[in-house]
Amino acid sequence: MNSKEWREVRTAKLTMNPLCEVCARKGYVRAANTVHHIREVESGKTEQECRQLAFAFANLMSVCRECHHELHNDMRYHSRQAHQERNEERLRQWVARHGGDG
8 A cells, every 4th residue: 555545544643653552562662663454454345344444543553564574474464375365355356346247
């Protein structure tokens, strides 16, 4: 995501929560430099729901790069299987929205 709207939301979130929320839970103080979507944007069932997940402060966490990487590893986000599953799900969603003609 790199739209003007996302950059503004990201900046606002990091301004409101400048410290890593994951580190804080562990008792550490570290500056946040990344904004993490708690629930994946693509998990929305409609475009409107995806948009809400993308920009809602309730779905965002300020984190440091290290914690962001760990969060995604914990979710198996970067594994080959996870990529394949996400691609298959995106295809299913696209077909459901646009029909199977073509």
